[in-house]
Each structure stands twice: as structure tokens, then as C-alpha cells.
Amino acid sequence: MKYASWLRLWLDNYVKPAVKQRTYERYGEIVERHVCGELGDYELDELLPSRLQVYTAGILSGGGNKGGRLRPNTVNSIITVIQHSLKAAYAAGETGSYVGDRIQRPAVRAKEICCFSHEEQARIEREIYGKRNVKMYGVILCMYTGLRIGELLALEKTDIDGDKIRVTKSCHDGKDENGIFTRRTDTPKTPSSVRVIPIPKRIIPLVRVMQKYGKSKYLVSSKDGKVLAVRSYQRSFELLLKRLGIPHRGFHALRHTFTTRAMECGMDVKTLSEILGHKNPTTTLMHYAHSLDEHKNAMMNRVGELLK
16 A cells, blocks of 8 residues: 555544544644655555655755755654554554654754743733733733633633633634634643633732623633634734834743743742643653752752851
């Protein structure tokens, strides 16, 4: 069987029933954009380790990819699709051996954790409060709860239970079968992302205003009740930063800012991990080791002050 034929069969019969729609779409995009064109015409048993490694080196350098050189993270995602599909082919008896584990992955640098300074955070809050831009109150909510953007935009007003937020879903942008934009709602990123977040007393009045605003059932929407696309809300945030003269950072920097401020306040890692929806405190430690180092330095300097 040709690899391209197997890939499409694998997507529809092995991937689609087992994963979220967003993952299925992402895998399908990788298959059509990056894999089928270069490897699709080979028979499954012709996909030798050396051939797969040459392909990997090619997309890393840009020589084997029409769109130019790909980032190591993207290449690793492509390798993951190849490995999963070849493992399924071997299990199904479509090929005599599994060779996907012999691909050498490119090294990936850990992402730098970027957050807003105290001064930048204060400017963002003043701008949003000053203009009473209720739609953008979600930015402040994320800075004080660590919500992801998909979780924020999927929140319904009924998900606010007194002084707590119940996170049970997330959303992302997609297209229907006609290529028309649609917003898809699914379960959160991981099972541990289903959680309850206490709302800091300071921003409870802000949340109450959001609950009364507009005609939508969603906590964050336009005044006329129009559902907001994730990309549209990200763009509004980018324009806010530009207007304030604050260097560009992605929306996820709000989550990093919350985490950093929580550490500065002395929040223990287990509690922080539960609020962020991480699987366990180890995940939090892995992601925020640099921020923890700064916190440890501050704590040690405090101890030093006692010796005066």
C-alpha cells in the first residue's frame, strides 16, 4: 500500500475516533502539507530509516519543503505523525517492521517564559479599566487566574459559581466543510485542566460586570452577543499592547504573568499547579524553573536581611 493511501485511512479510522477534533485537523494538515508530497508515493515497506532521516534533514534545512526551512518544533510534530502512522501500519499488518523509532529528532530549545513587568501590568489594567472596555476585561481575568485564552472564551456566565470559576471546556477556531469560520468547543487541554479556580476578591466586581454585559451566554463577547474568534481576541490584545507602547508578547504571556506573580507572593507549587491545571507540580516546576530561581533568590535575600 502506498504511504499516502495508508495515511488517509489511518487519519479517518485510527486518529479521528480517538482524539479531539483539533488534533485530528492538525494531523490532517501535517499529512497534506508536509508528508504526502515527499513520502506519499512510497510503498510502506520502502520507508527505510535512511530515507526517513534524509527527509527529516531536508525539511530542517528547507531543501525538502516548498514553504522553506521549518522550525525544529514543527519538524518534531511531523515526526510524531510519521511515527504514529507507521506504528499503526505495523500493528495492522500493513508493513513487516516498524522503523519510525529510528528517526533522529532535532534538538529543541526550551521556550523562554515571557511575562509582563509590574509596571506593564499596571498600564494594561489602567487602560482597560479606564476605557471600561468590558470585552477586554478577560485580559485582566487571565492575569489574575492563569486561564488559557481558549478556556476564557469558552466560559459561560453560569460557569461563575459565587467566587469561583468552573473550567470544564475550551474553544478554538476552525472551519466547517465549506471552509467557513466556526468556533469549536471541546474539553480542556488535558483532564487535569478541568478545575475550579478561586477568584481573587479584588476582581470579583469586574467579573460581576462581565456577567451582566451583552446578550451572549458567554462571559466574554461583543456587546451585541456575537461570539468572538480566538484569533480576533488575540488581535485585540496585540493592538492594546501596541497602543500602550509595550513590546509584543503573545496572549499566553498573561498566564505566565499570573504564575510569576503567584510565585512572588509565595504560593506553593502544588496549589499553583492545581490552579494552572497542570498534571502535577513537576510539570509546573519544569515550565517555570527560571521564575522559581528568581523567587528563591528573593527568599534567600530575605533571610540575609535577618543577619543584619
